[in-house]
Amino acid sequence: MILKIQNLSCRRGDRLLFENLDFQIQSGELLFIEGHNGCGKTTLLKTLVTLRRPDAGVVLWDKQSIFKLADEYRQNLVWLGHYNGLKGDLTALENLRIASVLNGIDASEEALWDALKTIGLYGFEDLPTTVLSQGQKRRAALSYLLLTKAPLWILDEPFSALDVRAVDMLQAIIAGHVEQGGMVILTTHQEVPLTSGQVKRLKLAA
Amino acid sequence: MFTVFKTILGRDLTLAMRRKTDILTTFFFFVIVISIFPLGVGFDKAMLQKMAPGIAWIAALLASMIALERLFASDYEDGTLEQMLLSHQPLIIIVLAKVFAHWLLTGLPLVLIAPLAGLQYHLSGDEVGIMMLTLLLGTPILSLLGAIGAALTLGLRGGGVLISVLILPLYVPILIYGAGAVSTSMEAGSNVQAYLLLLGAFLILALFFTPWATAAALRIASE
Structure with a gap:
C-alpha cells in the first residue's frame, strides 16, 4: 500500500497555497506535515481524504487515483479533522457505536466499553458529549482509533486540547499503529517517538 | 447495509427526541397556519370547504x-457529516x-393532524380520508425533494430562504395533484384514483432518483 502525491497544487480563493507537491508514504511510515498557520495543512489533508478536489496534480493509492477509487479508497481511511465529529446530544458510547457501524466494524458492546475505558472516559460514557470538556470530547473522538482496522490514518492536529497523559497515550497509539505496518499522516507541533518504522517530514511554505 | x-x-x-423543539415547531406551524386562515377570510362554510385542500397543502409545503x-x-x-x-x-x-x-418526524405528524384541518373547514369524513391519503403519499416526496435543496445550500448564509426559492417550484406538481385530489373528491360521482396513482408514481420516482442527487x-x- 502506497499513497503517492504527484504535482499537487491547491488554491483557496485566489491564493495559491502550495504547488507541485510530491511525496509518498507507505506501510510503516509516519508523515509529519509542518508549516505555519494558514499554509494549507488542513487543505492538503482534506484533499488526501477526498473531501476536496485538488486544483492540479494527482493523489494515487496503489497507482490508482483516489477520486476514481472513491469508496474503495475510503475503506482504508480514518479521518479526524478539526471537528470531533461527535453529536453533542448523544453519549460517547452512542457516538462510538455509530462510528463503528458507519465504518463497517462489527464491534461488540464490550469492545466499545473497553475502547472508552482505555481512552480515559470511564465514568463519562453515559453523559451527552456536549457536557464534556474539550479534551474529553477529543478523547471520545479518538476512541475510534482503538477500534478501526483501516491502515491509513489522517489526523489534523490530533493532540489539540489533550492533557499530558492523553498526549502520551495518543503518541503510543499512533506509534503502535505505525509499528504494525500502518501509515499515519498528521499535522502537529507534538513529536511522536517511534521505536521502529520511519518518520518523514514535509514542510509546507506559503 | x-x-x-x-x-x-x-x-x-x-437526537430529535432529546431536542423536541425542532419537531414541535414544524407541527405547531402547520396547525397555526391552518387555523388563522378562517380568521382572515371569514367563516363562510362553502368558501372554507372550497379553500381547504389548497390551504392544507400549502401549509404542509411550508411546514x-x-x-x-x-x-x-x-x-x-x-x-x-x-x-x-x-x-x-x-x-x-x-x-x-x-x-x-x-x-417520520415532520411529515407523518402532518398526516395525523389532518383531521383537525378537516374539522375547521367543514370537510366530510371521506374528504378528510382522501386528504390524509394524499398527504401520506405526498409528504415523503416533499422530504425527498427538499433534501436536495438542503444539501445544496449547506454552509451558505441565509440558506433557509434559499432552500425555499430552490425547492418550492419543484413542489408545484405535488401541490397540484395533492390539492386537486381533495378538491375533486368533493364533487359528486368523481374518481380520485388517477390523482393518487400519479402521486404514487411521483413518490417512486423521487425515491429512486433524489438520493443520488442529494x-x-x-x-x-x-x-
Whole structure:
C-alpha cells in the first residue's frame, strides 16, 4: 500500500497555497506535515481524504487515483479533522457505536466499553458529549482509533486540547499503529517517538 | 447495509427526541397556519370547504420546508457529516435513512393532524380520508425533494430562504395533484384514483432518483 502525491497544487480563493507537491508514504511510515498557520495543512489533508478536489496534480493509492477509487479508497481511511465529529446530544458510547457501524466494524458492546475505558472516559460514557470538556470530547473522538482496522490514518492536529497523559497515550497509539505496518499522516507541533518504522517530514511554505 | 440504515434512522430519531423543539415547531406551524386562515377570510362554510385542500397543502409545503434547513446543517456544523461522507457505507443509504427519519418526524405528524384541518373547514369524513391519503403519499416526496435543496445550500448564509426559492417550484406538481385530489373528491360521482396513482408514481420516482442527487450535492457542499 502506497499513497503517492504527484504535482499537487491547491488554491483557496485566489491564493495559491502550495504547488507541485510530491511525496509518498507507505506501510510503516509516519508523515509529519509542518508549516505555519494558514499554509494549507488542513487543505492538503482534506484533499488526501477526498473531501476536496485538488486544483492540479494527482493523489494515487496503489497507482490508482483516489477520486476514481472513491469508496474503495475510503475503506482504508480514518479521518479526524478539526471537528470531533461527535453529536453533542448523544453519549460517547452512542457516538462510538455509530462510528463503528458507519465504518463497517462489527464491534461488540464490550469492545466499545473497553475502547472508552482505555481512552480515559470511564465514568463519562453515559453523559451527552456536549457536557464534556474539550479534551474529553477529543478523547471520545479518538476512541475510534482503538477500534478501526483501516491502515491509513489522517489526523489534523490530533493532540489539540489533550492533557499530558492523553498526549502520551495518543503518541503510543499512533506509534503502535505505525509499528504494525500502518501509515499515519498528521499535522502537529507534538513529536511522536517511534521505536521502529520511519518518520518523514514535509514542510509546507506559503 | 440494513444495519447502517437502522443505525442512522435510530440516531436521528434519538437526537430529535432529546431536542423536541425542532419537531414541535414544524407541527405547531402547520396547525397555526391552518387555523388563522378562517380568521382572515371569514367563516363562510362553502368558501372554507372550497379553500381547504389548497390551504392544507400549502401549509404542509411550508411546514416541511422550515424543517428542511436542519436536515443536514447540524451534522455539517459538528463534523459528523464529514465522517458520513468518508464512511465505508454507501452515502445513498445514509441519505435515505436521514430523509426517512425527517419524514417520520415532520411529515407523518402532518398526516395525523389532518383531521383537525378537516374539522375547521367543514370537510366530510371521506374528504378528510382522501386528504390524509394524499398527504401520506405526498409528504415523503416533499422530504425527498427538499433534501436536495438542503444539501445544496449547506454552509451558505441565509440558506433557509434559499432552500425555499430552490425547492418550492419543484413542489408545484405535488401541490397540484395533492390539492386537486381533495378538491375533486368533493364533487359528486368523481374518481380520485388517477390523482393518487400519479402521486404514487411521483413518490417512486423521487425515491429512486433524489438520493443520488442529494448524495452528489453533499459531496459538492463539503468542499
